[in-house]
Amino acid sequence: MSGPTLTVATEAIRANARRLRGQQELIAVVKADGFGLGATTMAGAARSAGAALLGVATLSEAVELLATGAADARVPVLAWLTDPDELAAALPALVELALPSRAHLAALLSALRRAPGAGGVRRVHLFVDTGMSRDGCPPADWPALCAAARSAERAGLITVVGVMGHLGCADPGSVDHDLAKHRFAAAVARARRAGLRPRRCHLAATAACLDAPGTRHDAVRVGAGLAGIDPSGQERLTPVARLSAPVVQVRRALAGALVGYGTGTRLSAPTWLGLLPIGYADGLPRTASGRGEVVIAGRRRPLLGAISMDQVVVDLGGAPVPVGTEATVFGAPGAPTLRDWADWAGTIEHDVLTGIGRRVRRVAVDHLAGDSPLSQQEAA
Template identity: 50%
Template sequence: MNAVATRVQAPTLTVDLSAVAANTRRFVRTTSAAVMAVVKADGFGHGLADVARTAVDNGATWLGVTSITEGVAVRESGVDAPVLSWLNPVDADVATAAGHRIDLAVPSVRHLDAVAAAGAGARVHLQLDTGMARDGAAEAEWRALMTAARRAEAAGSVAVAGVMGHLAMATEPGHPANKRGLLSLLHGVELAEQAGLRPSVRHLAATAATLTEPATHLDMVRVGAGLVGIDPSGTTRLCPALRLTAPVVQVRRVAAGVGIGYGHTHVTDRATTLALLPVGYADGLPRTASGRAHVSVAGLRRPVVGVISMDQTVVDLGDHAVEPGEEAVVFGPGDDGEPTVGDWARWAGTIPHEIVTGIGHRVERSVR
């Protein structure tokens, strides 16, 4: 027999800005360096404008984004802190960046020349590859980058505000690569000074290094995941800021031997009760968590059974009686025993960052 909810509420993602505020204050207390709040990817899925305002109100003094578009969104939200954008193509809209007072990272001589040629007087941060072979100028290019930057600054085409790098192994406190990354950045700063540059902001540490590698703090730290309660180093309990709920839309009693969902990847081994949730991989639940994930229903963790579908997830309630319309907690802070973002990341074989930035736009948002 099936029971169906007569009034279905939508899956809802609730953002707790008090958690963002508490995390920001914690990082401000952790370091004597300035704190940049990184609000890229829509504030790690928590809302760019809300996270930016909350972080600045609680002690962050800079904001970080990937693109100029994100930087403009920060400005349009009314936040007036310095903003740095560090991932732009050579032909980026430098005039728009300068007009919105957005600093630009330059990872090569070619990027620097393009920014200088725009004639907008943009503030730049020299972005150095300090051990990732990803973003930033390779060490062989550093002297040429410093020379070009000094020439452009002397011509009034740019103002060199900072030198920056990134650590590849900060999630492993004490890893030798972290010290090498720090020494590499300091060497880059020395080359900049030898070229006649006087950058005022040296920055290298992101969330994990801010928590575990004090020597890397320098003049500023960049905290993104930590603002929303994620510690990549696994050393510190922060305040998770998201809660995802979904209503039970259907309840059915099934016998033993019933296959569930596509491919019948799960077959019941006893008579049981199944609940259907209207949320799936199109909403950000990783399909790879199928068969391992749990949700909380009526205060109890219950297993997800069968394959997570695009729009639907089936939960095994056992012999517990639940009515359609009951709220299921997909994840939350974990204070009441509900699964957390970290649990979902582990079940999916990924990192919490991917879970929080992957929640789809069909899910309703609530901010408190």
């Protein structure tokens, strides 16, 4: 009897990649340990579906991908959440960098001048803020960043291979969406007037790929969609993951018995209870207490009491099940979906999936359904 397991279907990741890629290049976003699925597992599946580049938030994530071989000279990795101090250090040459300010560019150039010839000319993407007031270069500072980047190109230190932005709203026709599209197009035009020749201009993430085809440009930057998340809730993508846990204890409880912490859950009638070794430290949102369900022996069963850090109690009803029986938390036919759990918790699917803890074993298979997956291995 194994503990909680997250089973990841690599063919589903590939199917989603092919669906979302379209005619553009695919930048496969595998940040946050591949949205909780395992970064190397997601990267490998995306590469086999034709990904041209991997994307991560942090430099440490990029370095880890290089160390495992998930990123290489054929499919390098782009990191976009950095600070100037990080860029002042020596960086692996295969990491492409997003630069949101002249301070970031200056720090990188300083490091490159101290180590001339180290790793060759650095490939960078200039990152423009299209209206989120979060990351990216403010439009007012963009001309100066482009001019400084062009000067660094002439000096042989960098080459600007991309311009990137991020959409805060992917709804076509909304004021914010239209403004972001305009700002990005203007930023690309300004970069080209400065003499830059970026070959990958990328704005669209999963939601825009599905609903705003006019934002695709040269490449699409997809992460949640690879994991099977359709932000619109229309379920147009293939589910990728199944979360399960065994029943480790079964007991008979009488009417009036208290279940779990606090005094809010008392049984109104006798029932059988099952204990699952999975809790909020493993990714079950505590805010789903009193609403969450699992499937055991083909039937939906409600959770009782508060979700604890390491365990949760299930109402089995009038009949027990054998210890070791698998409970499906999400991802199987008839079981709750990832979106169900997000709704019960009052959050989004991304939050639930990336919150699955390190104690949960990751297993990669070709398919979630079928008599015998073609291959199976522990997910990295």
